[in-house]
Amino acid sequence: MKVAVNRLIVEGATLLQASVGILSMLAYLPQWKTLYQTKSSRNIALSSWAIWTASSVIASVYALVQVLEHGRGWALVFSATSNLLFVIITLLLIAKYRQPKHATPPYQISA
Secondary structure (H helix, E strand, C coil): CCCCCCHHHHHHHHHHHHHHHHHHHHHHHHHHHHHHHHCCCCCCCHHHHHHHHHHHHHHHHHHHHHHHHHCCCHHHHHHHHHHHHHHHHHHHHHHHCCCCCCCCCCCCCCC
């Protein structure tokens, strides 16, 4: 049995779903800022971000399949793929600023 949903509710929900991409970016900005300023990702679990990357890939594929199957849902595709992009950026920053566990400090020559 198909339930009729008010068009205004559907459009509002679509707009909210599309805003997830923008809200996600705002959530990642403090992490990116900290990584850039400290130039260190020593205390960040790379494995967690790798799992979030895989999760975001799955969400993006699901959203795209739904659009291809039903012809609608672009807001979900936008939010899922933008989240995937932000997770990948974070993962790359973590990898870039990863330092060896036993890094030796550079030698200083004093005069």
